Amino acid sequence: xxxxxxxxxxxxxxxxxxxxxxxxxxxxxxxxxxxxxxxxxxxxxxxxxxxxxxxxxxxxxxxxxxxxxxxxxxxxxxxxxxxxxxxxxxxxxxxxxxxxxxxxxxxxxxxxxxxxxxxxxxxxxxxxxxxxxxxxxxxxxxxxxxxxxxxxxxxxxxxxxxxxxxxxxxxxxxxxxxxxxxxxxxxxxxxxxxxxxxxxxxxxxxxxxxxxxxxxxxxxxxxxxxxxxxxxxxxxxxxxxxxxxxxxxxxxxxxxxxxxxxxxxxxxxxxxxxxxxxxxxxxxxxxxxxxxxxxxxxxxxxxxxxxxxxxxxxxxxxxxxxxxxxxxxxxxxxxxxxxxxxxxxxxxxxxxxxxxxxxxxxxxxxxxxxxxxxxxxxxxxxxxxxxxxxxxxxxxxxxxxxxxxxxxxxxxxxxxxxxxxxxxxxxxxxxxxxxxxxxxxxxxxxxxxxxxxxxxxxxxxxxxxxxxxxxxxxxxxxxxxxxxxxxxxxxxxxxxxxx
Amino acid sequence: xxxxxxxxxxxxxxxxxxxxxxxxxxxxxxxxxxxxxxxxxxxxxxxxxxxxxxxxxxxxxxxxxxxxxxx
Numbered sequence: 001x002x003x004x005x006x007x008x009x010x011x012x013x014x015x016x017x018x019x020x021x022x023x024x025x026x027x028x029x030x031x032x033x034x035x036x037x038x039x040x041x042x043x044x045x046x047x048x049x050x051x052x053x054x055x056x057x058x059x060x061x062x063x064x065x066x067x068x069x070x071x072x073x074x075x076x077x078x079x080x081x082x083x084x085x086x087x088x089x090x091x092x093x094x095x096x097x098x099x100x101x102x103x104x105x106x107x108x109x110x111x112x113x114x115x116x117x118x119x120x121x122x123x124x125x126x127x128x129x130x131x132x133x134x135x136x137x138x139x140x141x142x143x144x145x146x147x148x149x150x151x152x153x154x155x156x157x158x159x160x161x162x163x164x165x166x167x168x169x170x171x172x173x174x175x176x177x178x179x180x181x182x183x184x185x186x187x188x189x190x191x192x193x194x195x196x197x198x199x200x201x202x203x204x205x206x207x208x209x210x211x212x213x214x215x216x217x218x219x220x221x222x223x224x225x226x227x228x229x230x231x232x233x234x235x236x237x238x239x240x241x242x243x244x245x246x247x248x249x250x251x252x253x254x255x256x257x258x259x260x261x262x263x264x265x266x267x268x269x270x271x272x273x274x275x276x277x278x279x280x281x282x283x284x285x286x287x288x289x290x291x292x293x294x295x296x297x298x299x300x301x302x303x304x305x306x307x308x309x310x311x312x313x314x315x316x317x318x319x320x321x322x323x324x325x326x327x328x329x330x331x332x333x334x335x336x337x338x339x340x341x342x343x344x345x346x347x348x349x350x351x352x353x354x355x356x357x358x359x360x361x362x363x364x365x366x367x368x369x370x371x372x373x374x375x376x377x378x379x380x381x382x383x384x385x386x387x388x389x390x391x392x393x394x395x396x397x398x399x400x401x402x403x404x405x406x407x408x409x410x411x412x413x414x415x416x417x418x419x420x421x422x423x424x425x426x427x428x429x430x431x432x433x434x435x436x437x438x439x440x441x442x443x444x445x446x447x448x449x450x451x452x453x454x455x456x457x458x459x460x461x462x463x464x465x466x467x468x469x470x471x472x473x474x475x476x477x478x479x480x481x482x483x484x485x486x487x488x489x490x491x492x493x494x495x496x497x498x499x
Numbered sequence: 500x501x502x503x504x505x506x507x508x509x510x511x512x513x514x515x516x517x518x519x520x521x522x523x524x525x526x527x528x529x530x531x532x533x534x535x536x537x538x539x540x541x542x543x544x545x546x547x548x549x550x551x552x553x554x555x556x557x558x559x560x561x562x563x564x565x566x567x568x569x570x
Contacts, residue, residue: 074535078514081542085511085549209530217524217532224532233519240515254562264559271550274542281539282533 004149008318012327015182020173020291041236043086055333058283059190059326060303061388066287067479068302068387070223071285072231072232076389081274083247088270090248092263093410099258106254106402107348113409114418117352120421123347123402127251131341131398134250135377137391138334139164139301142327143381148307148321160381167334186328191279193325201289201309209285216291223291225498226328229455239393245402245463247351266303301479342369394436395457400417401428404467416470417477424470431462432476503551510545514538 058076065073082446094109103109106127111120140165147156154162207211248257262267283306290309297304310322346366351357374432388395405421408414416424435441435458442461443454453461521537528536553559 069531071534074518074538077535077538077542081545082511082514085507085545088549088552192509210527213524213530213532225522225534226518236518262557267553267556267559271546271553274546274549277542278539284535298509400517 002151002153003316003322004151004320005146005153006325007201007317008146008149008323011324012331015185016166016170016173017327017330018182018185019170031460042341056138056326056330057388058280058394059194059329060141060306061137061392062280062283063287063290063306064303064387065389066284067290067297067305069231070220071226072236073287073389074479075236075239075243077277077280077284078236078409079243079247080277081242081281082208082240084243084270084273086275088267089250090407090410091257091266094248094254095257095260095263095266096405097410103258103260104255105343105344105348106249106251107352107492109254110402110405110409110421111352112414114405114421115417116422117355119418119422121352122351122425124344125249126351126398126402127344128341128349128423129429130395131337131344132373132377132380133395135337135341135373136380136386137336138167138330138337139377140300140384140386140388141330141382142166144303144333145307145323145326145330148304148311149319151311160378163330163379164204164381165337166373167331168371170331171338171370182328183332184255186325186332187273189325191324191327194279194282194286197310197322198285201313202285204313205289205293209230210361212285212289216288219292220302232455234452234455235457238455238457240458242400242460242463243393243396245403245460246396249402249406251344252336257342280390295430300387336434338370338373340432341373342366345369345373383499393457393459394432397432397436397457400459400463401425401432403463403464403468408470415474417474420470423473424466424468427469428462428466431465432459435462500550500555503548503555507545507548510541510548514545515540517541528538 033096034497062073062076065076097103097113098109100107103112107124110123111117133412139160140369141159143156146159146162150159165339171446195459202209202212206215213224249255257266286306286309292310294305294308297308304386305318307323307326312320343366346362346369351362352367370371402425404424405416408421435445441454442456442458443451517537518534521534523534526533529539531539548569
């Protein structure tokens with residue numbers, strides 16, 4: 001047991017205590033457990049949930065990619081900013097519709113817009129599918145922190161089990177309410193740590209930012225720019241497009257939109273939050289600083305870059321502070337994701353299919369699901385091999401498939417029918433799953449495509465396929481409708497939502 | 500308003516499609532590789548444009564249900 005582990009353990013214990021204390025005085029029904037009785041202020045929730053800015057993804061993943069991949073990590077800076085700019089026009093109509101229809105979840109939004117509970121259940125399933133890699137990356141982050149900060153005394157597998165158990169206990173005990181209490185602590189701590197490290201490490205080891213980048217460029221020519229092939233400019237463009245469009249398609253992001261008190265908050269955030277993204281730069285700087293100081297990490301090990309360099313630079317107690325900040329950045333989002341996933345399965349899939357199930361049973365089912373979901377995530381974490389950023393990109397490949405039907409449903413006259421929307425989503429998700437599971441690429445499946453097409457992000461290619469299929473099926477469905485001896489009024493799903 | 504919207508659109512396009520034009524390390528700007536600094540600068544310009552749009556959009560002046568803050 002060293003000083004670093006003691007500090008981390010203390011902070012984790014404190015977070016647990018806070019979480020359990022937050023529960024005090026609240027009857028834990030489903031609404032309290034999953035959305036804290038809708039009692040949070042809009043801006044707070046929006047900041048908490050709408051971004052990956054302050055999660056393990058940035059802290060370890062962003063710095064890790066800067067260390068291991070170089071230029072491709074810049075995409076993280078680009079997509080959030082674009083998404084926030086887009087939010088000015090995208091979020092207010094979603095919020096208005098949800099308010100008018102008193103919606104509580106993303107799956108309800110689809111079910112109502114397309115007048116199809118089955119589509120709602122499908123959307124919930126896609127949400128679960130996308131959230132699993134997102135949860136895996138938090139566990140992986142916890143594993144990295146505990147194993148590195150223990151100076152190797154605790155191996156990564158044990159560390160992942162410890163991390164997963166902590167998150168699960170925390171979630172079962174307190175649900176969403178405990179999360180909010182810890183979130184403020186987490187944001188302040190991580191902000192301070194990342195800013196400090198991002199300034200200190202380049203200055204300490206290289207004498208300044210410019211000197212550091214000159215040294216990296218000299219040692220690894222081409223590392224700081226996009227390569228002509230592989231993760232090229234085309235990869236950057238398609239990945240940024242995919243992730244910017246998918247940014248608000250996460251089930252928990254939708255819930256966050258619904259909690260806002262006014263639509264003006266979204267418009268104001270559209271100007272403020274892109275600037276927040278600049279904090280990412282400091283995480284990148286930590287990863288870049290590690291390149292020449294702790295060389296030799298490869299594969300999924302690149303996620304350790306920031307911590308390895310901290311180990312080399314600071315006393316154990318300060319490594320503990322950094323590690324504790326890291327633990328919170330995994331614990332808080334991990335809990336949010338776990339709560340969202342359990343609520344999705346219990347409330348949107350199960351209840352969507354069997355509406356007569358009692359509220360109490362749904363709540364009980366949601367809570368008893370959490371250990372099972374955590375186990376599934378641990379299984380995938382232990383199989384390992386993926387970097388944190390790759391895991392989130394996989395989640396995005398799934399969740400962005402929901403973008404075309406959302407965008408179309410906001411138009412005055414929805415061009416998509418429920419069949420079209422469902423077909424597009426199924427084809428898009430299936431394409432991503434197939435390519436991921438078989439480790440193939442679209443170019444290897446369709447050899448007639450030029451090799452350059454292989455640089456397009458898989459999720460983005462699937463998104464194009466999704467849009468095509470959705471349009472074609474919608475056209476066919478409408479044609480069939482008109483051909484049949486029709487009722488006097490064309491009763492498509494799009495018109496129903498105004499009825 | 501039109502100016503602000505155009506600026507926002509240009510910033511978005513510069514972030515998404517401009518990288519291919521500036522894919523180089525030198526000269527360092529603000530101590531960062533040129534392509535990274537390009538993104539940073541356009542993110543800031545984009546945020547400024549969104550701020551302008553927010554200030555000029557009449558919808559934000561007339562809508563009253565957002566009074567009293569969102570916290």
